Amino acid sequence: MKILVAVKRVVDANVKVRLKADGSDVDVGAAKMSMNPFDENAVEAAVRLKEAGQASEIVAVSVGPAGAQDTLRHALAMGADRAILIDSGDVAIDALSSAKLLRQVAEREQPQLILLGKQAIDEDAAVVGPMLAALLNRPQAVAASQITVESADTLTVVREIEGGQQTVRVPLPAVVTADLRLNEPRYVKLPNLMQARKKPIETLTPEALGVTLSAHHRLLGVNEPPARAAGQRVNSVEELINRLRADTRVLP
Amino acid sequence: MKILLVAEHHQGQLRPATRHAVTAARQLGEQIDAVIAGADLSAVAAELATLAGINRVLQLDTAAQISPEQLAPALVNLAADYDVILAAAGTLSRDVLPRVAALLDVNMLPDLIRIESADTFVRPTYAGNVQARVQSLDARRVLSIRAPAFAATGTQAAAPIETRSFAADASQPHSSWLAEVQPHSDRPELTNARVVVSGGRALGSAEGFDTLLHPLASKLNAAIGASRAAVDEGFAPNEAQVGQTGVVVAPELYIAIGISGAVQHLAGMKDSGIVVAINSDPDAPIFQHADYSLVGDLFSVVPELTARL
Ligand SMILES: Cc1cc2nc3c(=O)[nH]c(=O)nc-3n(C[C@H](O)[C@H](O)[C@H](O)COP(=O)(O)OP(=O)(O)OC[C@H]3O[C@@H](n4cnc5c(N)ncnc54)[C@H](O)[C@@H]3O)c2cc1C
Ligand SMILES: Nc1ncnc2c1ncn2[C@@H]1O[C@H](COP(=O)(O)O)[C@@H](O)[C@H]1O
Numbered sequence: 001m002k003i004l005v006a007v008k009r010v011v012d013a014n015v016k017v018r019l020k021a022d023g024s025d026v027d028v029g030a031a032k033m034s035m036n037p038f039d040e041n042a043v044e045a046a047v048r049l050k051e052a053g054q055a056s057e058i059v060a061v062s063v064g065p066a067g068a069q070d071t072l073r074h075a076l077a078m079g080a081d082r083a084i085l086i087d088s089g090d091v092a093i094d095a096l097s098s099a100k101l102l103r104q105v106a107e108r109e110q111p112q113l114i115l116l117g118k119q120a121i122d123e124d125a126a127v128v129g130p131m132l133a134a135l136l137n138r139p140q141a142v143a144a145s146q147i148t149v150e151s152a153d154t155l156t157v158v159r160e161i162e163g164g165q166q167t168v169r170v171p172l173p174a175v176v177t178a179d180l181r182l183n184e185p186r187y188v189k190l191p192n193l194m195q196a197r198k199k200p201i202e203t204l205t206p207e208a209l210g211v212t213l214s215a216h217h218r219l220l221g222v223n224e225p226p227a228r229a230a231g232q233r234v235n236s237v238e239e240l241i242n243r244l245r246a247d248t249r250v251l252p
Numbered sequence: 253m254k255i256l257l258v259a260e261h262h263q264g265q266l267r268p269a270t271r272h273a274v275t276a277a278r279q280l281g282e283q284i285d286a287v288i289a290g291a292d293l294s295a296v297a298a299e300l301a302t303l304a305g306i307n308r309v310l311q312l313d314t315a316a317q318i319s320p321e322q323l324a325p326a327l328v329n330l331a332a333d334y335d336v337i338l339a340a341a342g343t344l345s346r347d348v349l350p351r352v353a354a355l356l357d358v359n360m361l362p363d364l365i366r367i368e369s370a371d372t373f374v375r376p377t378y379a380g381n382v383q384a385r386v387q388s389l390d391a392r393r394v395l396s397i398r399a400p401a402f403a404a405t406g407t408q409a410a411a412p413i414e415t416r417s418f419a420a421d422a423s424q425p426h427s428s429w430l431a432e433v434q435p436h437s438d439r440p441e442l443t444n445a446r447v448v449v450s451g452g453r454a455l456g457s458a459e460g461f462d463t464l465l466h467p468l469a470s471k472l473n474a475a476i477g478a479s480r481a482a483v484d485e486g487f488a489p490n491e492a493q494v495g496q497t498g499v500v501v502a503p504e505l506y507i508a509i510g511i512s513g514a515v516q517h518l519a520g521m522k523d524s525g526i527v528v529a530i531n532s533d534p535d536a537p538i539f540q541h542a543d544y545s546l547v548g549d550l551f552s553v554v555p556e557l558t559a560r561l
Contacts, residue, residue, distance in 0.1 A: 016515065017378050026382055095350075096359040123377050124496065127350035127360050130320070134351035139321050139427045142347055145490070156430070161343040162499070163262070163441070163491050164434035168427040180480075180497055181490060216359035220372065220385040228522065231543040237556045240528065240546055247526055247543075250447050250505050252471055252561055 001149070001172070002057045003046045004111035005080065006102055006132075007039040009064050009071040010122045023221045035071045038117025040078070040185035041178040045147055046115055047079035048183065054149045055113075057081050061105050063098050065090050069201060076196035077188040083201040086209065095123070097213045099131035104209035106136055111173065113155070118143045118177045129177035139174045145181040253281030253370055256330060257306070258339040258349070259288040261296045263434070268444040269340035269399035271303055276397040277338055278305045278405065279367040285309070287330060289323055289418065291316040301410040309413040314420060317429035322420040324351035331356060331392060335370075338395045341500075345396040358390035365401035379496040380519035399443065400502030400523055435489060442475040442492065447505045450477030450494055450521070451487065454510025454532070454550060458487050464550065465509065468558045477501065477521075479511045495520035510550045513538025530554065 011017055011026075012034040020027045035043075049055040060075035060083040062068040072083035086101050093101075106114055114136075119126035126142075133140035145165065146158035155170045160179045170176070206213055234240045244251050255277045260267040270286075277284045286300050289312040297311045312326060327348065331337055337352060339345040341363050353360035365383070366374035372387045373395070442448065449469045455461055461476070469476050478488035480495060494501055496519040506524035511517060513529070513536055521527070522541055529542035532549050539545040546553060 011378070013516070017381060019382065026378065094359050096354060096357075099354060119497070121379065121496065124379065125360075125362050126346055127353070127362060130347060130350035131354035131360070133321075134324060134354040137425060139319070139425045140347075140351075141427055142320075157427075160490055161432075162443070164432060165490070166432045167430040169430055170427045171425060174425075174427075181484075216388070216390050217361065218387045218389060220387055222377075222382050222384050225376070225380060225383050225522070228527075228541055228543070231527070231539070231541075231545055233545050233547070235546075237546070237553060237560055240544055240557070241560055243544055244505070244526070244528070248505055250472065252473075 001049070001055045001112040002109065003049065003055050003059070004106055004109055004114045005039070005042050005046050005058060005060050005075065006114070006116040006128070007043065007060055007062050007071050007075050008036045008117070008120045009033050009062060009068040010036045010120055013037055013121055019222055019224065023223060025219060025222055033067065033070070035074050036117050036120045038119060038121070038178050038180060041180060041182045042115040042117050043075050043078045043080060044183045044185040045178055049149065050079065059084065059109055059111065061086065061102065063088050063093055063101050072201050073193070073196050074188060076199045077192040078186060082199055085201055085203045087203050087205055092219070093213065094216050095125050095127045096131060096216055097211070099128050099135055100211050101206060101209060102128070102132050103135040104211055106132070113172060114175045116175070116177045118179050129175055133175035136175070139170050141168055141170050141174065141176045143179040144176050145179045147176060147182070253336065254283045254334045255281055255285070255336045255338055256334040257284055257286040258327065258337065258344065259286050259300050260340065260342050260344040261288060261290060261293070264292070264295065266296045266299050267340065267342060268404070268441065269342055270300070271404035272399035272402040273338060273340040273397055274303045274305045274405040275402040276364070276367055280336055280338070280370060283307060285334070287312060287327070289314050289318055289326070297413050298410065301413050302407045304406040304408040306408070306411045308411055311413055311415045312418040313415060314418045318420060319426035319428065320347035320351060321426035322424050324348050324355060325421065325424065326418055327352045328355045334392070336393045336395060338397065340399045341396040349394055349396060353394035356392055356394065358392050358394055359388075360394040360396075361386060361388060362396045364395055364397045376519070379515050380522065381515060398500055400500060439469060440473065440475050442477060443499050443501060445475035445501075445503050447472045447474035447507075448477045448494070448501050448503045448521070448524070449474045449507045449509065450479065450511060451482055451509050452479040452511030453481035453485060455482060455487055461487050464554045468554055471558055471561045472505075479517050508538050508542070509554060511538055512536050513541060
């Protein structure tokens with residue numbers, strides 16, 4: 001089974017993003033960038049399938065600026081065999097356009113399984129996986145917390161849904177998106193990174209893939225959410241209850 | 253502006269979030285049809301027809317567990333008559349609407365918290381640290397809204413219900429439903445509760461949740477929430493996780509107990525009416541987002557609180 005894993009370069013989860021002074025967009029300028037955490041789960045799942053002898057090759061793919069090479073190196077260091085950068089320059093790419101670019105790569109690579117993260121923590125959209133599945137007319141399993149290979153052409157996937165878990169059977173080829181609970185991504189050690197340097201990263205452009213990107217929406221501006229009014233310290237449980245009784249009707 | 257509202261139901265109940273989606277739809281226009289798909293729908297379809305603002309209910313009678321892959325093309329067919337396809341953010345919208353959007357060759361704008369005009373919306377990004385104003389350039393718009401950001405619509409005299417038979421295309425590659433685990437609880441649904449009592453890593457164990465949080469939640473008729481750390485440690489079930497990657501709640505009262513207040517957690521609760529934080533560390537970040545801060549050891553504070561209520 002050949003696996004394609006889509007990885008996105010995003011502002012590191014521990015960084016608090018700043019806004020540009022003119023409010024036009026977030027300022028990612030000097031921020032530390034990392035692989036989207038959910039995509040680490042996706043890569044980890046792919047590598048474990050390969051280690052278990054259930055996957056033959058893992059190809060990592062990223063759509064982004066040249067800097068996304070670092071993200072692909074990380075995927076290679078985790079265990080991907082080769083990588084493809086779709087260099088979209090510095091323009092922001094919307095979800096549909098990303099899905100269309102990924103579709104072209106999938107058409108070329110013909111993977112049995114495409115793994116993505118459930119959501120990218122910059123836009124928090126959680127749409128590219130099912131969009132890609134629809135464009136390829138493939139079945140999907142969104143927010144997987146467990147993936148089991150049942151046979152050469154079927155997976156069983158446990159997925160996180162509102163209020164619980166659901167188990168689905170998914171015929172291959174398919175698209176699966178990873179929840180954080182899927183696994184614990186491995187740490188990359190220096191020797192892994194050294195080895196990853198020898199693995200190939202191919203660079204493609206949207207034009208080379210025959211995709212013309214068109215804008216589907218315009219970002220008019222960004223702001224911080226309104227801050228909550230400063231709260232108060234209460235010194236005892238009794239004081240807390242008195243305040244809550246004064247403020248709300250929800251106490252018994 | 254014609255709007256197709258995709259209603260969600262579960263275990264024979266209309267999802268409460270649907271009522272909030274109708275309010276969002278009404279901000280976009282007057283002509284709102286609701287579509288609901290599944291088996292044995294008559295009761296939920298009838299309820300849907302009484303949500304104030306709905307002009308017509310389209311009831312698609314399908315197999316009990318219709319796959320997203322098979323439902324999406326059916327919605328795409330209906331979409332031809334509408335300018336907007338809209339649902340409340342939830343399992344159904346996350347599974348199906350991105351597929352619908354891609355098949356319509358439009359982008360999807362998920363998790364809207366404000367509707368400024370027919371094409372301009374506000375949505376949170378970066379774990380809720382940023383609010384982005386976006387203008388859709390697509391002729392047809394596929395949207396989901398966050399239920400807590402919109403009030404629930406009222407009721408009306410029932411709108412007409414049109415039943416449509418639906419033959420799922422078996423040749424369409426699709427996933428099939430095998431099983432579902434939905435722990436039964438007498439408590440209100442987390443996303444819809446007026447009070448949420450949430451516990452963090454500091455609870456220390458599943459027994460901590462059982463012996464400290466559950467009695468308090470019972471007194472308050474509250475749902476139980478948890479931080480990711482508490483879920484990862486196995487103290488609370490996955491579906492209790494509140495935050496960027498869990499559920500987003502905005503109850504009238506949110507009580508955060510032994511939770512530090514990481515941005516990813518705040519993303520799921522900071523629009524709550526009143527926030528109470530109980531934490532032993534006076535510098536815990538959660539206190540900056542709380543209306544009432546109580547510094548103390550939860551193992552003594554929580555039993556006292558429960559006893560005094
Ligand atoms: C991509 C990503 C997504 C994430 N998504 C989520 C999400 O959806 N939801 C979420 O919650 N987290 C999420 N996280 C994790 C988040 O960053 C934090 O790690 C997590 O919220 C911490 O949980 P906590 O507050 O329970 O634990 P801790 O940070 O360990 O805090 C425990 C708190 O308990 C207090 N305490 C200790 N003992 C006592 C006592 N006896 N009495 C009272 N207080 C005490 C401590 O002072 C401390 O403030 C995500 C992280 C990443 C990277
Ligand atoms: N620019 C991109 N390059 C590679 N993969 C991406 C890109 N954008 C999104 N993805 C994949 O799609 C998933 C969901 O992203 P999103 O729908 O934007 O939240 C991510 O976790 C990635 O696996």
